[in-house]
Amino acid sequence: MLEIKNIYSGYDGIDIIKDVSVTVNRGENLCIVGPNGCGKSTLLKSIANIIDYRGSIKIDGKEMSSMDRKYLATKVGLMSQISQIYFPYTVYDTVAFGRYPYLKGVFSDLSIEDKNIVIENIKKVNLYELKDKMISELSGGQLQRVFLARIFAQNPDIILLDEPTNHLDLKHQIELLENLNSWAKQNNKIVIGVLHDLNLVQYFADNVLMMNKGQAISYGSSKDVLNESLLKEIYGLDIKNFMLEILKRWEVV
Ligand SMILES: Nc1ncnc2c1ncn2[C@@H]1O[C@H](COP(=O)(O)OP(=O)(O)OP(=O)(O)O)[C@@H](O)[C@H]1O
Numbered sequence: 001m002l003e004i005k006n007i008y009s010g011y012d013g014i015d016i017i018k019d020v021s022v023t024v025n026r027g028e029n030l031c032i033v034g035p036n037g038c039g040k041s042t043l044l045k046s047i048a049n050i051i052d053y054r055g056s057i058k059i060d061g062k063e064m065s066s067m068d069r070k071y072l073a074t075k076v077g078l079m080s081q082i083s084q085i086y087f088p089y090t091v092y093d094t095v096a097f098g099r100y101p102y103l104k105g106v107f108s109d110l111s112i113e114d115k116n117i118v119i120e121n122i123k124k125v126n127l128y129e130l131k132d133k134m135i136s137e138l139s140g141g142q143l144q145r146v147f148l149a150r151i152f153a154q155n156p157d158i159i160l161l162d163e164p165t166n167h168l169d170l171k172h173q174i175e176l177l178e179n180l181n182s183w184a185k186q187n188n189k190i191v192i193g194v195l196h197d198l199n200l201v202q203y204f205a206d207n208v209l210m211m212n213k214g215q216a217i218s219y220g221s222s223k224d225v226l227n228e229s230l231l232k233e234i235y236g237l238d239i240k241n242f243m244l245e246i247l248k249r250w251e252v253v
Pocket residue numbers: 011012016034035036037038039040041042043
């Protein structure tokens with residue numbers, strides 16, 4: 001279980017996240033929604049311990065800020081928005097980095113078991129035929145899938161995803177979310193994703209946390225949180241009726 005209690009975090013001494021608390025059970029996937037700049041990525045970075053926070057973030061009762069980096073990497077992994085800087089690594093090497101927390105020494109080689117895990121996860125995201133290609137030569141969607149394979153290889157208790165569907169076509173978006181969903185359910189793990197597409201949130205989330213101005217505004221099932229009046233208030237748009245109008249355009253006359 002992940003317990004986030006009264007956390008505050010931000011940059012340069014200014015709090016962006018203000019007093020956020022939420023609990024996520026094992027096997028659950030939580031989607032974080034909210035308008036641009038409301039602090040979704042900052043909350044993920046706090047959970048990943050990339051930025052400092054005040055308050056408490058515990059996994060299975062243990063405070064995460066007290067864990068050393070290598071152990072922490074077996075507990076939590078963040079797949080963030082694709083960086084513009086690509087390092088000269090192959091698909092295989094990039095996914096192999098996911099096994100780093102499990103190596104005995106910094107320069108020790110991957111065991112046969114580690115290598116099998118790397119290949120298994122490259123296959124899982126359908127990139128086996130590209131395993132020796134440089135990641136700088138991949139499309140945005142292929143690269144996204146490489147990072148997904150890396151985080152599956154890392155096998156943390158909590159996967160954090162920042163807009164993971166960005167570069168993916170609809171088929172791959174659904175595949176990615178279904179992959180993550182079954183990973184969480186089968187392994188009793190936690191997935192927390194920032195998603196802008198509220199249709200995908202409806203489809204994917206067990207629970208939804210809506211944020212605004214650094215605070216948690218609403219938490220619960222997508223049915224409860226994504227209600228017409230709250231969406232109007234927070235996004236300043238009648239999202240439900242907009243979606244329903246668009247749906248009508250798909251109807252065959
Ligand atoms: N590295 C940083 N240094 C200083 N301020 C930052 C930094 N990163 C983000 N911010 C500020 O923190 C606030 C929240 O940003 P954050 O990226 O967490 O929002 P978000 O909800 O993820 O936004 P979006 O939906 O646009 O991705 C914004 O005002 C942003 O300008």
